[in-house]
Amino acid sequence: xxxxxxxxxxxxxxxxxxxxxxxxxxxxxxxxxxxxxxxxxxxxxxxxxxxxxxxxxxxxxxxxxxxxxxxxxxxxxxxxxxxxxxxxxxxxxxxxxxxxxxxxxxxxxxxxx
Amino acid sequence: xxxxxxxxxxxxxxxxxxxxxxxxxxxxxxxxxxxxxxxxxxxxxxxxxxxxxxxxxxxxxxxxxxxxxxxxxxxxxxxxxxxxxxxxxxxxxxxxxxxxxxxxxxxxxxxxxxx
Numbered sequence: 001x002x003x004x005x006x007x008x009x010x011x012x013x014x015x016x017x018x019x020x021x022x023x024x025x026x027x028x029x030x031x032x033x034x035x036x037x038x039x040x041x042x043x044x045x046x047x048x049x050x051x052x053x054x055x056x057x058x059x060x061x062x063x064x065x066x067x068x069x070x071x072x073x074x075x076x077x078x079x080x081x082x083x084x085x086x087x088x089x090x091x092x093x094x095x096x097x098x099x100x101x102x103x104x105x106x107x108x109x110x111x112x113x
Numbered sequence: 114x115x116x117x118x119x120x121x122x123x124x125x126x127x128x129x130x131x132x133x134x135x136x137x138x139x140x141x142x143x144x145x146x147x148x149x150x151x152x153x154x155x156x157x158x159x160x161x162x163x164x165x166x167x168x169x170x171x172x173x174x175x176x177x178x179x180x181x182x183x184x185x186x187x188x189x190x191x192x193x194x195x196x197x198x199x200x201x202x203x204x205x206x207x208x209x210x211x212x213x214x215x216x217x218x219x220x221x222x223x224x225x226x227x228x
Binding site: 009032034036042043044045046049051090092094100101103104105106 | 117146153154155156158161171203205207215216217218219220221222
């Protein structure tokens with residue numbers, strides 16, 4: 001069965017600092033992996049996705065994630081945080097032919113001036 | 114116009130009342146989903162539908178029912194609302210690519226409060 005673990009329910013960084021949000025997954029099939037962002041009072045928006053092509057995936061707003069099969073990880077990074085990056089971030093794995101996404105519990109990112 | 118719309122956006126109701134949340138999509142996807150979001154618990158799947166005639170329970174379907182009126186419409190009902198159903202509810206749609214669920218597209222959410 002597929003599952004997702006996001007390490008750290010809350011991460012705080014200073015503006016301009018590196019953002020690293022961790023996601024580990026388990027999957028019985030080659031996975032599709034996703035990162036979503038939720039800004040306050042909004043729905044979830046796709047940041048980026050991995051679908052078995054390049055292992056380094058670039059998304060919107062300067063974010064990227066690297067698929068590491070040996071570590072079953074799909075960590076999200078951004079070299080320099082902006083105040084506007086403050087939001088909650090969700091990692092998800094596709095659950096095969098069942099057609100669902102399995103979401104992690106989310107990581108809330110705070111950005112200090 | 115938004116691809117996935119939800120109505121109402123906010124609703125306050127009383128214990129025991131019947132509530133319907135509606136979702137419409139213009140993306141042409143067959144697959145539609147209902148989730149609830151609670152702080153610290155992430156998104157939990159309530160029901161999902163692969164097409165008009167295929168409806169499936171998710172991990173937390175007790176106390177909820179759904180109706181897929183058309184490819185573009187998927188409604189969630191709380192037959193007799195209770196306070197612990199107070200949450201943020203999201204509808205989503207997706208396509209299927211190479212046998213795996215591809216990107217899910219979310220509506221803006223409905224904030225439901227049950228007093």
